[in-house]
Amino acid sequence: MIGILTFSRCYNYGAFLQAYALQRFLIENGYDNELIDYRNQKSIHNELRTMFRHDGNTPALYLKLLYKFMKFRYYHRKFKKTRHYLHREELGEKHYHTVIIGSDQIWCYTKEWGGVDTPYFSDQLSADKIIAYAASMGPDNFDRQHPRSIVRLMKNFDSIGVRDLNTFKFATSLNENTVRLVLDPTLIYNFDQEIKDVHFKNYILFYSDGLLPDDKIIQEMKALSREKGLQIISIGKKFDWADRNIIAPSPFRWMGYIKHADFVFTCMFHGLLFSMKFNKQFALFLIPERENKCLDFLRRVDLTGRVVREQSDMNRLLESKIDYRPVNEFLKKEQIVSASFLHENLKKNTL
Structure with missing residues (x-):
């Protein structure tokens, strides 16, 4: 079994869709997997406080935001996942052949809702192999002085795929394995069965x-x-x-x-x-x-x-x-690179 640790219990479109895309890509390619549903209380509280905090909120807008929150809760049920872990010490109760950490800004420890959350750097996980896929530091710069716990934990990764050059430099400086640039999961899964049409035009x-x-x-x-x-x-x-x-x-x-x-x-x-x-355009x-x-x-x-x-x-x-011909050609090549990265690291975990 493969475990995926990423931002999934969120109320953000990009975070939800990147987690969904990675899980569905793996399932479609024969890899049994589940999301490790970890998020601490501080992180949840900070996101919800930001989501509902607005000086000009009217009762009508507040109800729409509440509806948005409930809608995300409904769509979270579409994941195949573990029970919700609030504490990092609980994560070791289940052992995996491989844990994939990422995608998203999982390594942004100065600005994300939970601060330095060490499980996203491999802490407390029980697995034969730990890899990162399309991880990002977001706005944190690679050359800052990082906490000692992060410097130590980054050595635990067997293979690392990142989605931007800043994170590439960060990972390369802290892990001796070859680091590769890969695509965000939303660019390797097509969503053809999921996308909903809208009736607006122009x-x-x-x-x-x-x-x-x-x-x-x-x-x-x-x-x-x-x-x-x-x-x-x-x-x-x-x-x-x-x-x-x-x-x-x-x-x-x-x-x-x-x-x-x-x-x-x-x-x-x-x-x-x-x-x-x-x-x-x-x-x-x-x-x-x-x-x-x-x-x-x-x-x-x-x-x-x-x-x-x-x-x-x-x-x-x-x-x-925009002339999308060279863009599409680039994405097609990088989709092959990204899929190959996953296949190479997960080939022993096929169904």
């Missing part, structure tokens, strides 16, 4: 966790949307300037909103990945804490020109079209 999709670009850029987007006859739909978060706010779509309908958008404007890593997955406003992962991936696909840095960039990017 819209710009805005996707952010609350962070915003400069107000002049927002005003330019609004002016251009009116000029082109497009609505602005914000997904997952309410913004008063949006024409429509879709607060609580299911994770699979969330994908549908991206797939059917005329244009996507986002600062989110998975907003970026799904835009590319569905070959959408998009623009990214760059937040410093996401530069390590977002800008790194844009460099790899030669699309750094899709970053909005000033007001005039919006018109240029709405008018220009």
Whole structure:
């Protein structure tokens, strides 16, 4: 049996879908697996406090956020998983042939909800083999002074796959094994059976966790949307300037909103990945804490020109079209690399 330890008990579209994608990819390739449903109380509390904290919350908005929370709880049941572990000391009660740690920002220990959470670095796990797949440090820089516990635990990994160059340098400095760049799980699983259609047409999709670009850029987007006859739909978060706010779509309908958008404007890593997955025209406003992962991936696909840095960039990017032929070719090659990494490390655990 293979265990997967990642961010799965979350109320975030990207976190849910990366965990779902990895589990389904493994099942489709004959690997029996389950999610190790670990998340401590501090981490849960911090995320929910952030999710429901908003100075302008109305009773109606609060109910929509509560509905979003309940909807995620329902979709969490789609995972094959263990019981919920609140304490890291409980993790050793079950032994696995292999534990996969990752994907997502599992190694971001300064900004994530749980702080330094050592099981994501291999602590307390019982397994013959421990590997990382598409792990990321997020905004944490590889060359900072890391806690001694992390330096020690990183040596336990038998094989490491990461999803960005910053994390590659981090892992290479702390583990003697060869580290490989691999794709986020959402790019190696197609979701053809899961994606839900939407009935809206002619819209710009805005996707952010609350962070915003400069107000002049927002005003330019609004002016251009009116000029082109497009609505602005914000997904997952309410913004008063949006024409429509879709607060609580299911994770699979969330994908549908991206797939059917005329244009996507986002600062989110998975907003970026799904835009590319569905070959959408998009623009990214760059937040410093996401530069390590977002800008790194844009460099790899030669699309750094899709970053909005000033007001005039919006018109240029709405008018220009991305040639997805080289992007799709890159993704096709990297899908083979990523699948090979998993197969090489899991071949002894087939059903």
